[in-house]
Each structure stands twice: as structure tokens, then as C-alpha cells.
Amino acid sequence: MLFKDRLITALVRYPYRVMLVSLVLILGIGFGGSQLTVESGIDVFFSDEDPSMLADRELKRTYGREDNVLFVIDTQGGDIFEASNLSSVQAITENSWQMPHSRRVDSITNFLYPEVDGDDIVIDRLVDDADSLTPQERRRIKGIASSQQALIGRLLADGSQVAAVNVTLNLPEEGQEAAIDTAVKYARALATQVENGNPAIKIHLAGWALTEQTLAEVAARDAVTLMPALFVLVLVIIALLMRSVMASICTVVTIFLSILCGMGFAGWAGISLNSVNVSAPTIIMTLAVADCIHLLSVFLTRLRKGQEKTDALRGALDHTLYPILLTSITTALGFLSMNFSESPPFRELGTISAVGVLGALWVTVTILPGLVLILPFRKSGGVTTGIPLDGLANWVIRHNTRIFWSSLLFIALIVSFIPRIELNDDPTGYFSDSVPLSQAIDVVENKLSGTQSLYYSFDSGEDQGVVDPGFLADIDTFVSWLRAQPEVVNVESFTDTLKRLNQVMHNEALEWYKLPDSRELAAQYALLYEISVPYGQDVTHQMSADKSSLKVAATLKNQQSQGLIAFESRGRRWMQDNVPGIAAHAAGQSISFANVGLRNINSMLLGSLAAILFVSFCLIIAFRSIRFGLVSCIPNLFPAFVSLGIWGAMVGEVNIAASVVFSLTLGIIVDDTTHFLVKYLEARQARNLDAEEAIRYAFTAVGSALLSTSIVLAIGFMALVQSDFSVNSTSGLLVTMTILVAIVLDLLFLPTVLIKADRWLLPKASKTAIIDGPE
């Protein structure tokens, strides 16, 4: 350890020079932070090569974007076709044309319904002027609307209590957040205005634009409330645990500079901030805290025992430098393993955090010593630092057999709940119940429709091919199959329009409600319809411009990601068996999310496996013992499994956040294990203590610092639980649980494992200990 000694000497002798040089470096990196940009929205979750993203883009290119604002008008037990209610629906419909970026508006009032009037074909809105309708006319309109398959389960609920107005937005490629913001603000004002005019109804707002807007709002709220609260909380707890305000100040500086490293790097690397990687500062902060506590707790203990400041610092560095270095490297590797994720924000989060962790190490080594020497630490003798753990150590050693087996039993029991976990990655479920969007989604799911859509683009392979009778018949068969499925609440297809036109052209004869039997007729009906429809209600969202492909939209109810994926493949199998000519994948944002969620789980499992290999490899080298490296895997692996098991037993449903919790916590858990094992080994090998004594030594040396760190970190991540954004709150809760489980296992289970496996672990050392025992 010649290098270490020389380093420590240099650090203690020239603290200010080192500090100055280091500060310049950090500020240089930190300057990159000024180049950080912010991106929001759902697209950030997907890489550019993501197949479902590509399918979704192709869909948008051909048929236009599906981003929407959905006004849900709930009469709360009334009838939407009452005069005042229908007027409200019409008011929203007409005013929505003024919504910024609106491209089309669909509702029961502007639904285009072809009819026969004498010798004329009338293609007009179902409701022309809601205020002037007679009761008979309203009954007629209700009768027509209630029999439209295109409306029921999408814009009108069975039973006519709830209706919806769907506004499709044409968002610009650049500046989408601002575009969504203006559209949503307009929608909110319109909803309030209409609600005030008609107290009988309640208007909810849903749709993708609302989801994106809510994501942005919730993230902004987290940034201004949770983060500062968390910051203050951590500092107060440190001051209390360490009984030193100066320790808190040191920690503030370390945190600040570490975050500067991470975010500055992100700026230089051209990473944009989004709702996931914006957690990076929080993670960096908690790890900077861990480093500070390890160093400062030893420093304070020595100071309070009466040592000189420089001696106390030298001792603290000597005691902690090696384990801090070891844990920082392993933690950084753990975070880098998040790069196995297929979702870019998680990759970025991992990389920024890894840089931040190394930044924290750098700050702890180069800045903290100088800072400690500058700041006036009180030398109040007699005040003990930290949490006394001698009693616990004795209790664990005395009952080690009982603790070992009951822990093992407990772990096995908890882990058995993991299979109960169900993956659900529906962005509409990303928000807590207090968010208005969640209430709107409840109304949509329970009273009106469903929130997930599958879009099928059927390509005929030729210009004008959609009018081919065989092609249309195949689509129609599939549409019928879709409508027969219990999950499906609505199917929208141009084949319905063609059937209706055919019926109208044959004087409403019921038997003519069928597809036209020749290409020519279908093409001519399509033209008839096209030249008759108003702006914003055209067929471009259902038919490609060259008429080579048709889009069918199915709305599904109460589907989890896995259910959606299963439904999609069931549909594809059915097509292959029955209409192989048109068999196609479903696309759209719902299925994209479901797929990216599942793939994330797989790639993160791989990533975590790689992380364990890296960490174990590092520890094997560091401990120069394969067996110790292997034993360290046990306390490293179990906490994540145990907390997932608890989650499975208590909640059962996880989203995209859960898949990265393992990587997120791996570093922190390894930190606990490594600090404990380094001190245990030091006692066994350098000090020739026996297993039980070595455990007592490790408890005294690092137990208090580990417990303090865990308490601070657990509280830090608990703050995230308060987030209305469930990706943040779920990961916050899971990480908190994992940290607590980890410290409990490290202090209770790990010692018993070390005692049980002592002969296998250190055959030579134990012999030495016995021989040299009476020394």
C-alpha cells in the first residue's frame, strides 16, 4: 500500500493545492451542464431502431399522427341526447377546431352519416344545430347514433350516459412540448367553460396529449418540491446522526460537486434531460452521501477521541480510502450495466450516474480533505459518534445458527412471491390516483371505452389496391373477428363506411348493407365519400393517399401489457389461419410500450447478470480470494430478490421502473457488503482475529457508518415515493425496500454466513488463528 500512503500524505500535506486543481477540473466538466437540453414526451423511451417504434412511425407517416385530446363528457346518470347535454357536446366539438394544432375532430354530433332523402344522397353531420332540435329529432339521432359500430365504445357509451369528443392533433416535429402545452391549456379552458354552462355534466380530459402533458407537469413538480425536500431532509439527518453541522456542510459541497460532474458530463455528451434520467442527480446525491459518511464518521470518531485534526484526517483516509475506491468502482460498473437496457433514458441514467459516482469518489478524495481542514470542527470530547452496535454484534454471534436458518427460510418464503409479479407498462397508468388524468382514465375504462388501441395497417401491395373485393372481404372478416373478442370495445374500419354507402345507394335496403362486389364500385363509393366530407373529417387517417393500404383501429379494455401482447399475437395467428393474405402486426403506442417494457426486463436481467460478474470479478481480485468473491454474491443478490418478493406479495404489478431497480440498487448493496467484508478480512488476515472477533471488529469499524448511510439513502429514495409519476414512485419504493433489506441482511445474515463458512473460506487463516491463538 505504498501508493496509498504516498497519496494520503500528499493529500494531507498539500490539501489546498490539490483542492484548487481539482476544482478547476470539476468546473470544466460542470460547464457542460450549461448545454443540457430538456426533452419530454413518450418517444424518449424508444431507441431509433426499436422495431415497434419504426412500425409506429410508418403508421404515422402513412395515416398521420394519433396524438389526441379526448374530452369525456359524463352526464352522471343522465342522457347525453338531452337538449342541454347534446348542446354541450356540440359546443366542445365545434370549439375544438380552434384548439391549437387540431387536425381532426370526431364526436357524435359531427359524425358523418350518409342518408337517402328522396332522390338525393345526403352526407351530413348527424347533428346540425343541437339547440334547435325537437324531441322527435333527438330520438331519431339517438337511434342512429346508438346503432353505429364506429361510435359505440369509442365516442358514445352503450346506454348513452357518457360521450366523448376526440381531437386529433397534428404536432410539429420540433417543439412538441410547447405544442402539447398550448393544446392542453386550450382544452382545459374549454372544458371548464362548457362545464360551467351545464352543471349536470362532468368533463374529463384524457388522451396521449394529456398523458404527455401530465408527464411533463409531474416531472416539473418533482423537480421543485421533492428534490429540495429530499436535499434538506438528507442534510438534517446527517447533522443529527453525526452530531455535527460541519459534516452536513461538507456533504452539501460534495453532493453539489458530484452532481456537477455527472450533469456536466451529460451536457458534454449531448444527452437531453427527460423524465427518467432526471433522477440521476438524486442517485448521485445519495452515493455522494455514502462516501462522505464513511470518511467523516471515522474522522469525527478520531477527532472526538482527542486526535489532532490532521492526524484524524490521515487516519480516516487510511481507514476508508481503499473500501471507498473499491465500492465506487463496483457501483459505477453496476450503473454502466444499465446500458443493456433497450430504452435510451435508462441507458443515459446509468451512464450519468456512473460518472457521478466516480465524480463523488474524486470529490471525496481531492476536495473533502481540504474542506475538512478549512472548516472549524468542534472537538467536543466525550460525545460519541454514530450508532452503537456492539450489542447487536454479540446477539448475532450468539444466535448465529438460529439467525442463519430462519433468515434462509424467510428469504426462500419471500422469494416465492416473485412469480406473482405482473408486468404492466401502460403509460396511462403512470400516475397516482390524485392526478386528474387517472380519474379521467377510470371514467374511460369503466363507463365509455378502453384506453389501449391497436392499429392494423393492411397493405394491398398496389396503387388503388384497397378497392379489391377480396382484400376488403378479408379485412371485413378480421374486423368481425375483432368485434367478437371480449377485450375489444370498438373497431373503426372504412369497410363500415363502404357498406353503409352501398346500402344508401340501394335506397336503404337492409340486404345491401354489405361490401360492394366490384373494384370499380368500391373506388367510386370512396370518391363519392371523399368529395363530400368536410375538412378535418376526411379518410386520410384510414386510407393511404395512394389507396394502397387501409388502417383498422381496435380499442381494447382493461388490458395489461402482457394481455395486450398476447392479444396481438392471437390476432396475428387468427389472420394467418383465416386470412393469410393480409396478415399484419398491430402497431401503435400501446403495443410499443408493452413490447419495450418486456424487452427491458430481458435486457436488464442480462445487464444485471453482467454487473454481478463484474462486481464479483472485482471483489475476487480485491480480496485475492475466489471463495470470498463468491460468498459476497449472496448478500449482493438477495436484497433485490427479497424486495421484489415483498412487492409481489403486496402489490403484484410493476412497470418499466422495476426492471432497473436491480441495477439501480446493486451498487449501493455492493457498497454495504464490500465495506463489511474489507474490514472483516482485515481483522482475520492482518490482525489475526478469529471469525467471531473479526465480526465484532467489522461491526465497530463500519457498522455505524453503514447503518447511517442506509438510513440516509432509504429516506432519500422514500422522497421519490411521494412522486405522482409512478415510474419514480415505484422505483423509489423498491429501492428503499432493497436498501433496508440489504442493511438488515448485511448486519444479520452475512455474519452468520461468514461464521458457518469460515473453514471453507479461510482454511489457512483459521488454522493460523488457532495456532497463533494463545499468542
Added chain:
Amino acid sequence: MNVKRSSQSGFYRSLFVVIGVAIFSGPAVSQEPAANKSAVERGLAIALEADQRDSGFEDTTVSFTMLLNLSGVEEIRREMRQLTLEVEGDGDKSVMVFDKPRDLNGTAILTFTHKVGSDDQWLYLPALKRVKRISSADKSGPFMGSEFAYEDLSSQEVEKYTYTYLRDEPVEGEPSFVVERVPVDPKSGYTRQVTWLDQSEYRLRRVDYYDRKGELLKTMTLTGYTQYLDQYWRPAKMIMKNHQNGKGTTLIFEDYRFRTGLTDSDFNRSALSRIR
């Protein structure tokens, strides 16, 4: 406002619509700060002058090709013909016949434009051998997958808009009037259109269409004007560019013919099925 019989040709000329005159207000006049009223008067005068200059052609036929440009990659062709009959005292009568795609071959739309009230429209479907009168909310939706709405292509009488002269501004180096026109029909897909007419011949050179939100939706430019019968200017090309979806459509006109001897009997229901 009723200056004269306002005759309307087919869509192209109706497109450049606009009109005529108060003869005294020539292009040279009026750089003085126009009060609001005079801007309105001047706008109408320009519209009437353009209409006046294009009247008296009696009837005309033209073939045109529609090229759809989708995101700059694919190009799709449609072929059509248009027959127009000038009508005294009311809007023109016109027939649009589809030649390609072949599924639409022979499909024909007969339109009677009216100065006041909605136009009459009949559609002949050769696959059904039936003519039906079509009554619809409005015709502002895009058709045949193009960026043109039927509304853009149908005859546009002077009376269908109110006008405001905005300013003088050159288009491709030619001094032009910029006149804003607002549709009289509340159901129109547009809140307003800004038109550019060159000062030498009162030819429509460019139209900016504004959607219901008042945002710029699309721009049409007309090029390649040729004069026929020493009086009537017709464009060879009309390009429509949609600013909101980035797509575009080009119409290419060929084989303009004037005074071909069409009569009223070529523009009625029974004539539709005979048109080939």
C-alpha cells in the same frame, strides 16, 4: 356589387377568380393611406376586374393530371378532364370526368355553381349506372388523396367571398395585388385566403389558405400561363403545398380548348352517363 354578369369558368379560372373592377381604380392608383372602406372597395374592384377580363369564353375543356407527392418520395398519377359552360346570370356549370385510375374511369361529377347558396352536385357512378344528387355538409376535405379539396377546384363566384385589398407585392418579379378574401359560407373549411394577382393581366399567381384556427394551411402557386383567343389566360401548372403535413400535389393542364360548341344539354343528369 352586381356589376355585371359574372360568368365563371371552371375551377382554374375560378381559382383565379377574383374580379373586377371599378374601372377607374387601375393598378396605378392609390398609394394614399387607404381607409378600411377603401381597402374593401379596392379588393372587390380587383376581383371584379379579373372576373371581367375572363368573361365571354362561352365554354372550355381541359385535360389535367394530378401528381401526388407524398413526403417527396412517391409520385402518384391521376387523370381527369373538365368541361365548363359559362352561364349568364349565375355560376358556371361544369363536369369533371375521371379517366385514371381505371376503377374510376367514366365517373363524372356535374356541378352547378350558384352565386348565392350552395352549389348543386350530381355524381354518376358507371359501376352502378346511376346518377345521384349529392348533398353534403361542405366539400372542404381533401379528395383523391391530394392536397386539393373539392372546394378548391369548384367554381368560385365573386359573390362567394368578401374582399380586402392588402398591399402591392411582387410575385416572381411581377408586380401584384395582394387581396384577402373571406368565404361567405360559414361552413367553408377556410377562415380566409390571401391571393396574389399580377397587375398586368389580373392572373391569379398564388393563394394562401388559412384553416379554421387562422393558421396557414397550404399555399397554391400557379405558373406557365398561356393566353388563348387573345384574351383568356390559363395556367399550365398549379402546385398545392400543405404546410402542416409537408405533402404536396401538382396539377398539370393540357389541351385547353375554347368554344367547342358545348350546350346546356351537355350539362344535365342524363348527359353524365354519356360522357366518355
